Amino acid sequence: MRIAIVTDAWEPQVNGVVRTLQSVRAVLERQGHEVMVVSPDRFYSVPCPTYPEIRLAMVRTATVGGLLADFQPQAIHLATEGPLCIAARRWSLRRGYPFTTAYHTQFPDYVSARSGVPAEWIWRYIRWFHAPARAVLASTPSIRQTLVAHGLEQVRHWGRGVDLAAFHPGVAPHPELAGLAGPIQLYVGRIAVEKNLEAFLECAHSGSKVVVGDGPARAALAAKYPEVCFMGPRFGDELARFYAGADVFVFPSRTDTFGLVMIEALACGTPVAAYPVTGPIDIVTPEAGALAETLDEAIATALTRDRAACAAFGRQFTWEASAAQFLGALVPIGGVNRAAA
Incomplete structure (x- = not known):
């Protein structure tokens, strides 16, 4: 399957979102899937206010859409709620293409902590962004409950994993x-x-x-x-x-x-x-x-x-299991994902 992942969080950032996407992509590619990541490093970007390590891509919908059209994805996943994914969301909706999204971070709480803006104001944006998604991927039952409580009911579980080759009890202390x-x-x-x-x-x-x-x-x-x-x-x-x-x-x-x-x-x-x-x-x-x-x-x-x-x-947490959950939640363009049915 040709899978397009659009994300506003990518290298050189070091955080859970980036590591999750990198790890799942690696598993999917080993399984023979073709994965294209549309990320800020492809475009001109500016520092995020109050968080300069995060770069916000300044890009037109047509530019992101051109990359997607050339790739001809069979499934589209929007990983974040930033400008790149907004452009991909708009492009997909105009063509009637289904897509999935993910709720990786407590974005309303983060913005509130940094700006003083009430979290509920940010939830209005979160509801708007995720509402058209065929599935919103969430990592835990409590996050699912949070999303449902805020009006997003199409939630699917997407767990996380560990590189068990690197992280195990036989490692010597530093x-x-x-x-x-x-x-x-x-x-x-x-x-x-x-x-x-x-x-x-x-x-x-x-x-x-x-x-x-x-x-x-x-x-x-x-x-x-x-x-x-x-x-x-x-x-x-x-x-x-x-x-x-x-x-x-x-x-x-x-x-x-x-x-x-x-x-x-x-x-x-x-x-x-x-x-x-x-x-x-x-x-x-x-x-x-x-x-x-x-x-x-x-x-x-x-x-x-x-x-x-x-x-x-x-040891119960593996990236192979995480990738299987991600793949099962995707909704192919022009068809129905039988694994998700």
């Missing part, structure tokens, strides 16, 4: 963690206001706090919390060694739809401490970690979990 006072409490991800990272950095639990990642808030937080080890971005095998060397993985976000980093940590045998909110509430079982309204309580409880049980739980 040497940069040697000598740190235990327990080692680790955060991996974007360092930005919507990730609620200060809730973790303010925790009173004894031991060492380690932050792996980058983002617009890194310099300010590093200056405010000099006792915290900010390690910068790490990837692949090196990242796995940070997970393996941590005693607990702390996920302070209240606005994520899933949280790939949680299942990567679990696959390495590291228990998760988080709030009982969308994302963690669908992933973290009592065997895999702990959820509590205070992170100190969650950390203390998660530290008692069995690492072998965490690793066994993390």
